[in-house]
Amino acid sequence: VATLRDVAQRAGVSVSVVSAVVSPNRYVRMSQQTRERVLKAIAETNYVPNRAARTLRMARSGVLAVVVPKIGNPIFEDMLAGMQDAAEDLGNQILLAEANRVRPGSDLLSSLQGDGHVDGFLIRPTPTMDATVVHELVPRHVPTVVLDAWEHPEPAWINVDDEGGMRVATRHLIELGHERIGFLGAPVSRRVQGYRTAMDEAGLPIQRSWVITPGFSQDDGMSALTRALTAKRRVTAVVVNNVLTALGVLAAAHDHGVTIPQDLSVVALHDIVLADYARPALTCVRLPMYELGHRGVHALAEFVAGRRPPSGTIAEPAPQIVVRDSAAAP
Amino acid sequence: VATLRDVAQRAGVSVSVVSAVVSPNRYVRMSQQTRERVLKAIAETNYVPNRAARTLRMARSGVLAVVVPKIGNPIFEDMLAGMQDAAEDLGNQILLAEANRVRPGSDLLSSLQGDGHVDGFLIRPTPTMDATVVHELVPRHVPTVVLDAWEHPEPAWINVDDEGGMRVATRHLIELGHERIGFLGAPVSRRVQGYRTAMDEAGLPIQRSWVITPGFSQDDGMSALTRALTAKRRVTAVVVNNVLTALGVLAAAHDHGVTIPQDLSVVALHDIVLADYARPALTCVRLPMYELGHRGVHALAEFVAGRRPPSGTIAEPAPQIVVRDSAAAP
């Protein structure tokens, strides 16, 4: 493979000139003629800068580690797309890892951050992970941005407005005429809060038994539904924390002879393609996940560059209801 | 950060000794005492080898690029897990990329393979991609292994037995008593062949109109179903190329008042969690996708090491029917 030296020789210039030509963020004055000669030599030799050498010299790799709970989770699809697009714009690359492979003390974690292979971490935590991995990273001054986390005494964080999302979901049901509305899903406090706020605003009381909190998986949706339907004051609608749980709810409803939306209206948080293929198709609240990923990468890049990125919740676009068939008037 | 030199000084030995201790695949004789001193110094200094330096020196990065059509596609979930596990065993790392971001001439592709950032490529092609990207890689002698490809004049390939899978799917329906069985989905030749073989073996004729080939997405499943049900000699069952298409079929059936499995039995290729949450739950054929990913990484590692990995179709475990509720006796 061709090296800088080869190109320089061929172009009849010194390596510094070639380096200046191929380094994106370096402005060096040189004659137009010289630059063209170099460009020509680069094309002829098929030269590509050796990244390892550059990384070694500059102590920066251009690789950003992204840690998510589960790579295949459709909820992250848009977020990952936003990250990829942003990384591409910035000339960075994304190294994708699953949280369960990034345990404290794991090879991946220590090797990644210890050896300069990645410049920083973009972490979408899981409940089991933020307390461990994130807190291991922070004191070591590894640039880290936490996404959509439940708590954030962290260096930098960017959130999606899931409180607002739940509020929108609940309000949609209220506008449809529902009064006994339940909350189904993991009790992420911001999300429960959004539900409560919407109920309060409408002057609707909440029964204790209406807040049903199984977990995040689809299995949980199944068993949770039974409880919702046998509560003292039976709910006529539920907002579901997570669209995957909602898929489980649909299956459970089918198995128990509960017809949606006639017997029970359902609105889920997060909009994914699959919601459209469920029957009934799921009414969802769309959160700006693409923007979350996009802004996350930009924030991390700021951090890596030595600046202090602003933390915050994404206001634009606001959570938006996507009306399909799983919610109707009571 | 501590360097090899720091550790050597602290342990009172030369850098070569420390290097020998931290290099996994190098056996050097040294006194037990020396080794322990080095280990102690490593622990005290929190030393981690600098990967960029090692990569530069050894001209090998330990990073394997994996290219898939869509990262979020649940069909690849097991495959990616197999890759991660294998990579972890081998001390390699996976750089995951989507096919549509690895266009010919793209930064990603050329930079990845030109600059030694990755040691090789593991590609699960899409119909639009194998003809371009793969053929760009091969002549450049970049170690490349192609997974589950439809055609493979490639350097090394590993397939899953999808022909056998479709045969198993079709046979299941035949054993249930079906005689008019259709094929629904993209006309991947090996898969159509599996269907034909099973029908032939049972002495069942195939009508031309029974082989319905829309495409890979769920949308296509929708429109395809209509055709299947209005064919001259109406089918009583279909094998579906792809479980995602089958999800579309389920939705379409629901919308058209077709009851599954009473009016139409469905068996899909590939088993994913979602199949269990559909209603009716989808009967599927499970293919060894985990093994595909696992063997793929091992083959690529062989290639990188200068050996010639054997190509072939994975025989163990064989495609296996996972019986759920979408297929019944006619």
Place this chain on the structure above:
DNA sequence: CTGAAAGCGCTTACAG
């Protein structure tokens, strides 16, 4: 404006 040289942190013959 251009060139010669140091040095990033490793691995690996090679000499002792």
Place this chain on the structure above:
DNA sequence: CTGAAAGCGCTTACAG
């Protein structure tokens, strides 16, 4: 068994 030294391919002061 252990140490001194070259060199992987870059970037970047520094001198001309």
